[in-house]
Amino acid sequence: MSISQAASAVEKAIGHDDSAVTAQDVSTYPSEGDKGSMKALCWMGKNSVQVLDVPRPKILEPTDVILKVTGSTVCGSDLHLLHGTIVQLKKGDILGHEFCGIVDEVGSAVKKAQKGKRYVASFQIACGECFFCEQKLSSQCERTNANSTEHAMYGGQTAGMFGYSHFTGGFAGGQAEYVRVPLGDVNLLQIPEGVPDEKALYLSDVLATSYNAVHDTAVYPGDQVAVFGAGPIGHMAGIFAIGAGATKIIFVDTEPRLSFVKERWPVEHADKLELIDFKKLSFGVTNKETVVSRLKDLCGGRGPDAAIECVAGEYAKGWVHWLELMLGAETDTSEIVNEMIEGLRSFGRCGITGVYVGYTNHFNIGSLMERGIRLIGNGQAPVHKYWKELLQQIQKGELDPLQMISHRVRVEDLDKVYYKFEKREDGMQKVFVETKFSLPACAGSPPLTRY
Numbered sequence: 177m178s179i180s181q182a183a184s185a186v187e188k189a190i191g192h193d194d195s196a197v198t199a200q201d202v203s204t205y206p207s208e209g210d211k212g213s214m215k216a217l218c219w220m221g222k223n224s225v226q227v228l229d230v231p232r233p234k235i236l237e238p239t240d241v242i243l244k245v246t247g248s249t250v251c252g253s254d255l256h257l258l259h260g261t262i263v264q265l266k267k268g269d270i271l272g273h274e275f276c277g278i279v280d281e282v283g284s285a286v287k288k289a290q291k292g293k294r295y296v297a298s299f300q301i302a303c304g305e306c307f308f309c310e311q312k313l314s315s316q317c318e319r320t321n322a323n324s325t326e327h328a329m330y331g332g333q334t335a336g337m338f339g340y341s342h343f344t345g346g347f348a349g350g351q352a353e354y355v356r357v358p359l360g361d362v363n364l365l366q367i368p369e370g371v372p373d374e375k376a377l378y379l380s381d382v383l384a385t386s387y388n389a390v391h392d393t394a395v396y397p398g399d400q401v402a403v404f405g406a407g408p409i410g411h412m413a414g415i416f417a418i419g420a421g422a423t424k425i426i427f428v429d430t431e432p433r434l435s436f437v438k439e440r441w442p443v444e445h446a447d448k449l450e451l452i453d454f455k456k457l458s459f460g461v462t463n464k465e466t467v468v469s470r471l472k473d474l475c476g477g478r479g480p481d482a483a484i485e486c487v488a489g490e491y492a493k494g495w496v497h498w499l500e501l502m503l504g505a506e507t508d509t510s511e512i513v514n515e516m517i518e519g520l521r522s523f524g525r526c527g528i529t530g531v532y533v534g535y536t537n538h539f540n541i542g543s544l545m546e547r548g549i550r551l552i553g554n555g556q557a558p559v560h561k562y563w564k565e566l567l568q569q570i571q572k573g574e575l576d577p578l579q580m581i582s583h584r585v586r587v588e589d590l591d592k593v594y595y596k597f598e599k600r601e602d603g604m605q606k607v608f609v610e611t612k613f614s615l616p617a618c619a620g621s622p623p624l625t626r627y
Contacts, residue, residue, distance in 0.1 A: 241360025275350025397421030
C-alpha cells in the first residue's frame with residue numbers, strides 16, 4: 177500500500193470533521209444526469225497521469241458555478257501530485273488548481289457571477305465569512321476543508337483547494353474543459369475587457385503566490401535578496417522584489433531556468449541580477465565553493481538580507497536525505513532551507529513559499545537561533561488579498577505575466593506536457609493550456625505547440 181493510500185485509509189477510518197459548508201471529496205463528477213463528457217487530466221497513480229473522457233460537472237449546491245474552461249496551466253506543485261508526495265490522492269482525481277473560463281451555469285443562490293462572462297478562479301476555495309476570510313486570508317478559510325488528517329498534522333486546516341488531493345478537501349480541478357466552482361460568488365473574479373485570459377489566468381495562483389512571498393518575507397528598499405528556484409514563482413518573486421526596492425536579486429537554480437530568467441529580465445534592472453548554478457558547486461561540510469559561500473561573496477561577505485524559497489521539500493541533494501525520503505523517515509529535505517539560513521546575514525529573513533508537506537530531519541536550528549534568522553512560513557498565498565491589486569497592475573501595464581510563459585499547449589496533450597515539464601524538456605517553464613472554448617491567442621502569447 178502506498179503512503180497516499182494509507183493516508184486515505186486513515187482519513188476514512190477517522191472521518192471528516194463537521195467544519196465544511198460545501199461538499200467534500202467531489203474530485204470526479206457522477207455520470208447521473210447525462211450532461212455529456214469532457215476531456216480532463218486525471219491522476220492514475222504515482223508518476224502516472226492521463227487525459228481521459230469523463231462526465232461533465234453539474235450543479236450540486238445552490239452556490240455552485242460551472243465554468244467552461246478557457247485557460248489553465250501546470251504548476252510546479254502539480255509535480256508533487258504526480259510524484260505522490262502529496263497524500264490522499266485517488267485514481268481518477270481531476271487535477272489542476274489554476275484556471276479561468278466563461279460561466280456556463282449558475283446555482284439558484286448565485287448573485288454575482290453571470291452567464292457568459294469571463295472569470296478567473298482562486299486556487300483556494302473560501303467561504304467569504306469566517307475569521308480568516310473577513311481578513312482576506314482566503315487560503316486559511318475555516319469552512320471549506322474538513323480533512324481530519326491535515327488538522328492532526330498541522331494543528332489546523334488550510335482552505336479547500338481545487339485539484340489538489342483529498343488532503344485539501346477533494347475538489348475536482350480545472351485541467352479540464354469544464355469545472356465546478358463551489359461558492360462561486362466568493363471564489364471567482366471577473367476579468368475585465370482588455371485583459372486577455374493569457375494574463376488574467378495567473379491571478380489564480382502564481383502572481384499572488386510570488387507577490388505574497390516578497391511582501392510576507394518583507395523585502396525593503398536597498399535589500400539584497402536570494403531567490404531559491406528560478407521557476408515561474410521564483411521568477412516573478414524576483415520581479416516583485418525589484419518593485420519593492422531590492423538592489424540585488426540572486427537566483428539559485430540551474431539550467432535551463434537561469435538562462436530563461438536572464439533572457440527575460442528587465443533591461444533597466446540588468447545590473448541587479450546575479451545567477452548561481454548550484455550544480456556547479458559543492459554542498460555540505462567542505463572547503464570547496466558552495467551556494468552558501470557564493471552568497472556571502474556576492475553580498476559583502478555577510479550574505480543577503482532576505483532569501484525566498486520557491487522550490488519545495490521533495491528534492492534531495494545528498495544521499496542521506498534521499499534515503500530518508502525513500503524510507504519515509506522524513507517527508508521533506510531541509511537542505512535548501514539550511515542553505516538559506518546559513519547563507520543569510522545575521523538577523524536576515526528566510527521565507528518559505530515552496531510546498532513542504534510534513535516533517536524534516538537535520539534542520540540547522542542552531543544557526544537560526546544563534547544568528548537571529550527569521551524563519552517565515554509564507555503559507556499558501558491568500559489570493560483574495562491580492563488579486564484585485566494585481567489585476568490593476570496588469571491593466572495599467574505595470575505587470576506583464578507573459579514574461580514567464582514559455583509554451584501554449586492543448587488540454588488534449590496535458591499528460592505529455594506533465595512529463596516534459598517534469599524533465600524540463602523544450603525549455604518548458606510555464607504553459608498556457610487552451611481548450612476548445614479558448615479565445616484567439618493574444619499578442620505576445622507563445623505559438624501553439626502540439627504533442
